[in-house]
Amino acid sequence: MKYFEDLQCGAREDFGSHTFTADEIKAYARRFDPQPFHLDEVAAAATHFGVLTASGWHTVALWTRHFIDHWRRAQEARGEPPAEAGPSPGIRDLRWPRPVHAGDTLAFALEIVELREMAKRPGWGLMVGQASATNQRGELVMTFRAAKFVRKRVPVGP
Amino acid sequence: MKYFEDLQCGAREDFGSHTFTADEIKAYARRFDPQPFHLDEVAAAATHFGVLTASGWHTVALWTRHFIDHWRRAQEARGEPPAEAGPSPGIRDLRWPRPVHAGDTLAFALEIVELREMAKRPGWGLMVGQASATNQRGELVMTFRAAKFVRKRVPVGP
Numbered sequence: 001m002k003y004f005e006d007l008q009c010g011a012r013e014d015f016g017s018h019t020f021t022a023d024e025i026k027a028y029a030r031r032f033d034p035q036p037f038h039l040d041e042v043a044a045a046a047t048h049f050g051v052l053t054a055s056g057w058h059t060v061a062l063w064t065r066h067f068i069d070h071w072r073r074a075q076e077a078r079g080e081p082p083a084e085a086g087p088s089p090g091i092r093d094l095r096w097p098r099p100v101h102a103g104d105t106l107a108f109a110l111e112i113v114e115l116r117e118m119a120k121r122p123g124w125g126l127m128v129g130q131a132s133a134t135n136q137r138g139e140l141v142m143t144f145r146a147a148k149f150v151r152k153r154v155p156v157g158p
Numbered sequence: 159m160k161y162f163e164d165l166q167c168g169a170r171e172d173f174g175s176h177t178f179t180a181d182e183i184k185a186y187a188r189r190f191d192p193q194p195f196h197l198d199e200v201a202a203a204a205t206h207f208g209v210l211t212a213s214g215w216h217t218v219a220l221w222t223r224h225f226i227d228h229w230r231r232a233q234e235a236r237g238e239p240p241a242e243a244g245p246s247p248g249i250r251d252l253r254w255p256r257p258v259h260a261g262d263t264l265a266f267a268l269e270i271v272e273l274r275e276m277a278k279r280p281g282w283g284l285m286v287g288q289a290s291a292t293n294q295r296g297e298l299v300m301t302f303r304a305a306k307f308v309r310k311r312v313p314v315g316p
Binding site for chain 1: 189190191192193206207213214215218219220222223226227244245246247248249250251252253254257302
């Protein structure tokens, strides 16, 4: 993770992208969301989705994975030791405006919308960001607002 | 899933429970949330958590799994064919008020707080519920408010 002092309100971080395969859509669903339209093409055809569709939670999980990897890479590129990421006080307004199908490539991003000093938590700041996943046609398929505590940079040396 | 007509505002559904193991906490984290406090006991000891802690998204994923299994069992018990569950328009106010550690047993539940007819979606109703996960000490570790479209029962025969 970057440190709190490195963050800028309004900045957008793009984390890279991921192409969903039918096999991984089904594997996630078998473990965590076993509904017919997530599990099997034939069963999905009889539902309102009509085709195999990724669990919305699968999209959130891969957003998170890309978020963590991106921030770790940013810190490694600066030659800094890993700063500790804090817990998340919560998520607001998670929405899945369009379905995700096998073969779709989603781009994951976060736009920082608020940075707040924490009087009660010295050494930490609060970052609020608007998370998004966008498919290869430029359509939003997932959005949420995330808050996360981020360490401040500890002064080193004299 | 049950049908929309079977749901009652204020009703609470208990889905059963799950005991988190260190191995599954780490496996989820390696795939979807590779932060030190989710991955390894030694690395976790150097963080504010102090001990290995489950990803908050892992808790949400297992809530979802238990929700789907519970509703499918309820329908099977009634001897009805599986009713199609609809998409979720979204999630509000997802919070993780306390951490989840290896050995914790979480009980998963949903309380229905709103049932709404959908003028623009004949054949469907909207259910809004307050989701929760509670640990073995009776402490809430996760809450969110979920909306989901639920099929109405289709009249069969004369």
